[in-house]
Amino acid sequence: MIxxxxxxxxxxxxxYLIGDEETGQAILIDxxxxxxxxxxxxxxxxxxxxxxxxxxxxxxxxxxAALELKRTVGSKIAAPAYDRLPCADVGIEEGVPFSLxxxxxxxxxxxxxxxxxxxxxxxxxxxxxxxxxxxxxGRTDFxxxxxDTLYKSVHDKLFTLPEDTLVYPGHDYQQRFVSSIAQExxxxxxxxxxxxxxxxxDIMANLHLPYPRFIDYAVPGNQQCGVCxxxxxxxxxxxxxxxxxSQQG
Amino acid sequence: MIxxxxxxxxxxxxxYLIGDEETGQAILIDxxxxxxxxxxxxxxxxxxxxxxxxxxxxxxxxxxAALELKRTVGSKIAAPAYDRLPCADVGIEEGVPFSLxxxxxxxxxxxxxxxxxxxxxxxxxxxxxxxxxxxxxGRTDFxxxxxDTLYKSVHDKLFTLPEDTLVYPGHDYQQRFVSSIAQExxxxxxxxxxxxxxxxxDIMANLHLPYPRFIDYAVPGNQQCGVCxxxxxxxxxxxxxxxxxSQQG
Numbered sequence: 001m002i003x004x005x006x007x008x009x010x011x012x013x014x015x016y017l018i019g020d021e022e023t024g025q026a027i028l029i030d031x032x033x034x035x036x037x038x039x040x041x042x043x044x045x046x047x048x049x050x051x052x053x054x055x056x057x058x059x060x061x062x063x064x065a066a067l068e069l070k071r072t073v074g075s076k077i078a079a080p081a082y083d084r085l086p087c088a089d090v091g092i093e094e095g096v097p098f099s100l101x102x103x104x105x106x107x108x109x110x111x112x113x114x115x116x117x118x119x120x121x122x123x124x125x126x127x128x129x130x131x132x133x134x135x136x137x138g139r140t141d142f143x144x145x146x147x148d149t150l151y152k153s154v155h156d157k158l159f160t161l162p163e164d165t166l167v168y169p170g171h172d173y174q175q176r177f178v179s180s181i182a183q184e185x186x187x188x189x190x191x192x193x194x195x196x197x198x199x200x201x202d203i204m205a206n207l208h209l210p211y212p213r214f215i216d217y218a219v220p221g222n223q224q225c226g227v228c229x230x231x232x233x234x235x236x237x238x239x240x241x242x243x244x245x246s247q248q249g
Numbered sequence: 250m251i252x253x254x255x256x257x258x259x260x261x262x263x264x265y266l267i268g269d270e271e272t273g274q275a276i277l278i279d280x281x282x283x284x285x286x287x288x289x290x291x292x293x294x295x296x297x298x299x300x301x302x303x304x305x306x307x308x309x310x311x312x313x314a315a316l317e318l319k320r321t322v323g324s325k326i327a328a329p330a331y332d333r334l335p336c337a338d339v340g341i342e343e344g345v346p347f348s349l350x351x352x353x354x355x356x357x358x359x360x361x362x363x364x365x366x367x368x369x370x371x372x373x374x375x376x377x378x379x380x381x382x383x384x385x386x387g388r389t390d391f392x393x394x395x396x397d398t399l400y401k402s403v404h405d406k407l408f409t410l411p412e413d414t415l416v417y418p419g420h421d422y423q424q425r426f427v428s429s430i431a432q433e434x435x436x437x438x439x440x441x442x443x444x445x446x447x448x449x450x451d452i453m454a455n456l457h458l459p460y461p462r463f464i465d466y467a468v469p470g471n472q473q474c475g476v477c478x479x480x481x482x483x484x485x486x487x488x489x490x491x492x493x494x495s496q497q498g
Contacts, residue, residue: 003373005413005431124252164254166415166427177432178415179425182254187424 001103002046003125005168005177006039008032011062011214012171015039016127017046020101025051027100028075029120029127030170031065033226039065040073050075051100054092056129056170057117058083058222060142060215067226077225082109082116087225092118108157112150113138119158121165126181129170132158134179137190138170140204142215147204154191159184250352251295252374254417254426255288257281260311260463261420264288265376266295269350274300276349277324278369278376279419280314282475288314289322299324300349303341305378305419306366307332307471309391309464316475326474331358331365336474341367357406361399362387368407370414375430378419381407383428386439387419389453391464396453403440408433 002019016029017039026048031039043050050073053066057080066077067087078098081091092098094109098120106121110131120127130138132154140147158167163182185193190203221227251268265278266288275297280288292299299322302315306329315326316336327347330340341347343358347369355370359380369376379387381403389396407416412431434442439452466478 003413005429164252175432175436177429178427180254180427183424183426 001123002026002048004042004046006035006042008035008062010034012173013059013062014168014170014172014177016168017042018103018122019043019046019048020103023101024048025101027052027054027103027105028065028069029054030056030059030129031069033063033065033068033228036065036068036072040069049073052076052078052090054078054098054105054120055080055222056119056127056131057114058143058219060212060218061171062214063218063221063228064226067224070225079225080107080109080116080118082118083223085223085225094118110150110153110157111144112140112147112153113143113145115144115146115149117153121161124162124164125166125168126158126161127168127170128158132167132184132188132191133169134167134172134176134184135188137188139207139209139212141207141209142212143219147201148197150204151191151197151200159193250372251275251297253291253295255284255291257284257311259283261422262308262311263417263419263421263426265417266291267352267371268292268295268297269352272350273297274350276301276303276352276354277314277318278303279305279308279378280318282312282314282317282477285314285317285321289318298322301325301327301339303327303347303354303369304329304471305368305376305380306363307392307468309461309467310420311463312467312470312477313475316473319474328474329356329358329365329367331367332472334472334474343367359399359402359406360393361389361396361402362392362394364393364395364398366402370410373411373413374415374417375407375410376417376419377407381416381433381437381440382418383416383421383425383433384437386437388456388458388461390456390458391461392468396450397446399453400440400446400449408442 004017006015013032015031019026026043069075076089078090079085079088081093092107094107098105108119110117110119113130140150161181165181167179253266255264262281264280268275275292318324325338327339328334328337330342341356343356347354357368359366359368362379389399410430414430416428470476
């Protein structure tokens, strides 16, 4: 199996490239539209063809590259069935492995950041999206987010994985790349084993975060599997079409 | 392959258990004498037999369990050939893979913390001993340690591994378990890519660390592959024989 962790610096998003050496096919988990050409170049450099994109959830901070990749190289779109996206080719459900050649993702429904959020277990790795970040977690105040639900997702599903399971998060804002279930249980300051549900609820209710800057265009855009709104603020344009075009040129 | 990361809390040492499912044999990297019974129990719980212990270097903060494990279960002792330990069964050298069934460690001579220090690459993982810690490194002021040499070992050998290589350190004092080469290049505050040799030399010369508490018994004890000195300060006894006995009882 081929594995690459790729970083998109505008939204501090990790995209994961997983390649099957036998079939030459690849998956991208959570690709970002502004980094699409870089990701595709990496897929091709490795001698692979992109078969699927798989999103963990409807993102609020960036536009998924799922639709643009489908248009460009014909990859299929997998997304949580819970969100009933008409643009998805495959609806992911817990208990139904998602397989491509020798690659098998075990989907875990991990709501709380968003209601339809999924994590994916791949052997010794888990891609936790925004449900569990290194020393943190995604916010719970939009998209049917809920602190009680997130606590339950993390403790009952992610923290019951083997301790050596590698945690690959959806974002990191301090250049950390990887953690383990053992590490998050012991030192996650919000969700570690020393934190009760009441403490977590209190932490999440008092974060005093600003209104998400991109949410009003990102959520509707991602509900269409990655459509850039017609009119974007100047500084967001490079997230979308123009960024993609300038990278091609 | 079976993999377990085990923690010894007195010296904050990580011991790595690597098991070959085909042959049923296991290796322990850097086992600690006080945790020996716990480690052996884990080996047996996994249905494995311990074939080898492999040390990264002559430790100054704990006693290796290599000799006690050999006496107890007949495991062989592998250690860097550079240190010419008469008690070692196998002398490890760079360029000579160390193989056991389906497990192959690629030894890298990484001096600087100690002159004979080795790191071991196992597929996508590297066991970095004390040459490279998460956001840190081992000290360079004893055992022929040298800051210039350590900088060269880390930059020329460890940092030339693929970026997604998982860094499993010899210690961590803040309950971090795992990092990656990409992460250490970007944010190691001593050895990251933004630090010059001159800056590193300056950092290491100004750590103002106390004299290592255990070094005077640990180094001669480990030069004999893990012998407890006859007389130990009261608080160190549990590192050695008595701790082992009390765990058995």
